[in-house]
Amino acid sequence: MPEPGTRKRVDLAQVKPYADHLDDGIVQMSFTLPVPYGLAARRAAQELAAKMGFEHPEVVHYQELTDGYTYFVMFGEATQTVDYASLSDEGFDIEYMREDEIEVFADERIGRPIVVVGAATGTDTHSVGIDAMLNLKGFHGHHGLEGYKAFQTHNLGSQVPNSVLVSRAIDLNADAILVSQTVTQQNLHIANLTELVEIVEAEGRRKQLILTCGGPRVSNELAKELGYDAGFSKGTYPHHVASFIVRELSARMAEE
Amino acid sequence: MSSKLDLDPGVIASCRAAAAQIAAQVGEEIDGHTTVSVERTVVRLLGVDGANELEAPLPNVLVDHVRDHGELGRGIAYWLGNALLHDESPGTPQQIAEAVDAGELDLCALPRAQDDAIRERVTRECDQRLRKIAARMAERRALRERLGESPPPLRYVLTATGNVYEDVVHGLAVAEAGGDIVAVIRSTAQSLLDYVPYGPTTEGYGGTFATQANFAIMRAALDEWSVANGRYVRLSSFCSGLCMPEIAAMGAIEGFDNMVNDALYGILYRDINPVRGLIDQRVSRMVNGWFGVVINTGEDNYLRTADAIEAAPSVTASQFINRQLALDSGVPDEQIALGDAFEIDTPVVNSLLLEWAQAQLTRELFPECPVKYMPPTRHMDGNLYRTHAADSLFNLVTIATGQGIQTIGVPTEGIFTPHVHDRVIGLENVNYTFAAARDLGEEIEFRRGGIIQTRAQEVLAGAHELLERIADVGLFAALGEGVFGDVPRRDDEGRGTEGIVETADGYFNPASELMQGASSLA
Numbered sequence: 109m110p111e112p113g114t115r116k117r118v119d120l121a122q123v124k125p126y127a128d129h130l131d132d133g134i135v136q137m138s139f140t141l142p143v144p145y146g147l148a149a150r151r152a153a154q155e156l157a158a159k160m161g162f163e164h165p166e167v168v169h170y171q172e173l174t175d176g177y178t179y180f181v182m183f184g185e186a187t188q189t190v191d192y193a194s195l196s197d198e199g200f201d202i203e204y205m206r207e208d209e210i211e212v213f214a215d216e217r218i219g220r221p222i223v224v225v226g227a228a229t230g231t232d233t234h235s236v237g238i239d240a241m242l243n244l245k246g247f248h249g250h251h252g253l254e255g256y257k258a259f260q261t262h263n264l265g266s267q268v269p270n271s272v273l274v275s276r277a278i279d280l281n282a283d284a285i286l287v288s289q290t291v292t293q294q295n296l297h298i299a300n301l302t303e304l305v306e307i308v309e310a311e312g313r314r315k316q317l318i319l320t321c322g323g324p325r326v327s328n329e330l331a332k333e334l335g336y337d338a339g340f341s342k343g344t345y346p347h348h349v350a351s352f353i354v355r356e357l358s359a360r361m362a363e364e
Numbered sequence: 365m366s367s368k369l370d371l372d373p374g375v376i377a378s379c380r381a382a383a384a385q386i387a388a389q390v391g392e393e394i395d396g397h398t399t400v401s402v403e404r405t406v407v408r409l410l411g412v413d414g415a416n417e418l419e420a421p422l423p424n425v426l427v428d429h430v431r432d433h434g435e436l437g438r439g440i441a442y443w444l445g446n447a448l449l450h451d452e453s454p455g456t457p458q459q460i461a462e463a464v465d466a467g468e469l470d471l472c473a474l475p476r477a478q479d480d481a482i483r484e485r486v487t488r489e490c491d492q493r494l495r496k497i498a499a500r501m502a503e504r505r506a507l508r509e510r511l512g513e514s515p516p517p518l519r520y521v522l523t524a525t526g527n528v529y530e531d532v533v534h535g536l537a538v539a540e541a542g543g544d545i546v547a548v549i550r551s552t553a554q555s556l557l558d559y560v561p562y563g564p565t566t567e568g569y570g571g572t573f574a575t576q577a578n579f580a581i582m583r584a585a586l587d588e589w590s591v592a593n594g595r596y597v598r599l600s601s602f603c604s605g606l607c608m609p610e611i612a613a614m615g616a617i618e619g620f621d622n623m624v625n626d627a628l629y630g631i632l633y634r635d636i637n638p639v640r641g642l643i644d645q646r647v648s649r650m651v652n653g654w655f656g657v658v659i660n661t662g663e664d665n666y667l668r669t670a671d672a673i674e675a676a677p678s679v680t681a682s683q684f685i686n687r688q689l690a691l692d693s694g695v696p697d698e699q700i701a702l703g704d705a706f707e708i709d710t711p712v713v714n715s716l717l718l719e720w721a722q723a724q725l726t727r728e729l730f731p732e733c734p735v736k737y738m739p740p741t742r743h744m745d746g747n748l749y750r751t752h753a754a755d756s757l758f759n760l761v762t763i764a765t766g767q768g769i770q771t772i773g774v775p776t777e778g779i780f781t782p783h784v785h786d787r788v789i790g791l792e793n794v795n796y797t798f799a800a801a802r803d804l805g806e807e808i809e810f811r812r813g814g815i816i817q818t819r820a821q822e823v824l825a826g827a828h829e830l831l832e833r834i835a836d837v838g839l840f841a842a843l844g845e846g847v848f849g850d851v852p853r854r855d856d857e858g859r860g861t862e863g864i865v866e867t868a869d870g871y872f873n874p875a876s877e878l879m880q881g882a883s884s885l886a
Binding site for chain 1: 525555709785788
């Protein structure tokens with residue numbers, strides 16, 4: 109323990125959640141249990157939080173949603189820590205280029221239009237993600253890849269079967285595929301994203317194609333685990349995707 | 365209601381005239397056509413239901429059977445009427461459909477009766493069945509009046525678990541928390557199916573399949589809650605996708621109170637052929653209108669793909685057109701809930717004033733229409749506390765401008781399909797705001813020439829200009845130019861085009877003839 113009056117320093121090898129005192133570990137959580145409202149329900153929520161590893165679990169609010177369902181708001185103190193020091197050096201942070209930098213980079217290193225084919229695949233009807241990345245209009249004032257000189261884009265829209273996306277990519281001699289998944293109920297997106305990789309591999313095109321995916325619940329880690337080159341989550345702008353594609357394509361061309 | 369916005373009545377009259385011209389042009393262009401789903405709707409209203417071993421719904425089996433003979437141009441009613449008159453006919457339309465499915469009956473090979481006799485026979489059959497369904501709807505209206513409802517704005521809450529039995533749990537939780545209308549979102553895959561699946565379903569993504577069995581399960585659960593708690597909870601689904609009119613028929617049979625009904629949504633966002641969509645919509649709205657079902661239109665969606673400030677006039681223009689198309693299908697004003705939304709991005713300075721102007725404008729332009737006001741979604745993200753705060757302002761505008769129906773905002777919008785407690789938390793925000801500001805609208809007048817009046821007048825002027833342009837070129841050409849939602853759609857492309865059928869001499873549709881210009885409420 110540090111002396112009174114001195115500032116405690118964070119130990120990056122053993123980090124805990126912070127509320128108002130370093131290492132207090134406080135976590136806020138909310139969930140519903142399929143049990144009737146009452147004191148037994150409250151006790152059940154506390155026990156569950158204790159099993160999840162929280163000390164001093166406290167139910168600050170609970171209410172009946174309908175017969176047999178109770179909603180809880182809780183706080184608890186995390187006992188686990190995480191070794192941030194070993195993570196922060198692994199290069200998670202990609203440096204993104206601005207649109208003008210991407211154009212210059214592509215012009216110098218690639219020197220031809222980069223063909224990108226995108227779709228929301230499977231039964232997913234949401235085209236908002238793929239439209240934001242590909243269409244000229246883009247999102248929040250960042251226009252999509254269609255507006256770049258470096259890219260030739262093909263947005264196939266929503267509810268596109270994976271097989272159709274891949275065959276169009278082959279026909280167009282695409283450099284990169286962009287697939288968007290918005291509906292994630294029961295992990296539908298994972299099955300669908302996996303199928304796409306399998307089709308690309310079955311067609312023998314995995315090496316020629318840069319495979320990227322995006323969606324509110326798609327992370328770079330998940331994407332890599334599923335066999336993609338990159339994944340893009342909430343907060344992604346078109347220049348993030350563009351930066352990745354031009355760098356990856358340039359690296360692959362250098363290898364050849 | 366006196367105007368708070370100082371709108372020019374001449375401009376409003378001119379907008380209405382342009383909308384009437386646009387709707388009349390649409391009517392002329394789609395005249396002389398039917399679709400496979402319109403014909404299946406006739407079959408359903410004649411009492412045919414069920415599916416065969418291959419899970420093909422019998423209405424599809426029957427319509428495809430005649431279509432395969434190249435004879436659908438006369439209308440399915442002609443062939444069913446002829447079969448009903450035949451001595452060896454199995455009896456009811458349902459039995460005829462089963463015999464066709466079994467390969468025991470070829471409708472097009474039967475000897476032909478006189479045209480007049482066929483028309484009389486099948487029209488009588490249709491009339492009897494429509495009256496039966498209407499009688500049940502009348503009982504439902506009586507129940508609704510006896511139990512009573514909350515004062516408007518009615519709180520419209522979605523459920524979308526994919527499993528009809530979980531939707532029941534969500535629906536009941538929503539009812540407990542004060543929800544007035546429960547709407548079960550359809551599985552996203554369903555919009556492009558050219559058939560309605562059969563039976564209860566427990567798997568679906570982004571929503572639950574709209575099947576007649578699922579409709580009945582939800583209806584029974586909500587009716588039970590309504591009777592036990594002394595407040596009527598309405599049920600809604602979606603007449604959208606390639607089966608718009610069939611879902612309207614199913615909804616009438618199962619006693620639905622409201623239906624989303626807007627072909628433009630499918631045309632713009634599901635790439636459904638515009639002609640197919642608008643033919644289907646005409647009959648779908650006719651069915652909703654006749655049975656007293658309130659329809660919700662979907663212009664709020666344009667603001668998810670186009671900028672909410674720039675595209676506001678397109679929403680207003682679409683409201684004028686949508687209302688006229690609905691009136692032309694026999695839906696009265698009090699059953700037309702026009703779409704509008706609160707979608708301006710949160711960093712915009714004075715966004716609340718701009719939203720207030722637009723919401724008030726919709727009320728003043730369409731005082732008899734209930735309006736369905738939609739929450740912020742497009743710019744909502746994983747920061748659920750910000751979403752909850754934005755929803756509070758949305759709720760304030762809703763109550764202060766007196767919208768008829770409000771789709772509630774939910775804090776986890778834009779993260780996943782919201783969970784049961786998210787919907788309850790959203791409702792609690794609504795309940796608080798509605799109570800806290802119940803009579804605020806009556807207290808407010810806007811400064812003459814101030815930000816709100818000016819904005820409303822500008823949006824109306826923009827809508828007027830747009831309506832005149834659409835009236836010049838026609839709705840189909842305007843859609844081709846991407847006038848709504850920045851999404852261009854051509855009238856010779858898109859999904860479902862193959863389901864459009866040119867009508868032949870002697871075509872008739874007894875359901876449309878009986879419902880045209882009439883109402884079961886009269």
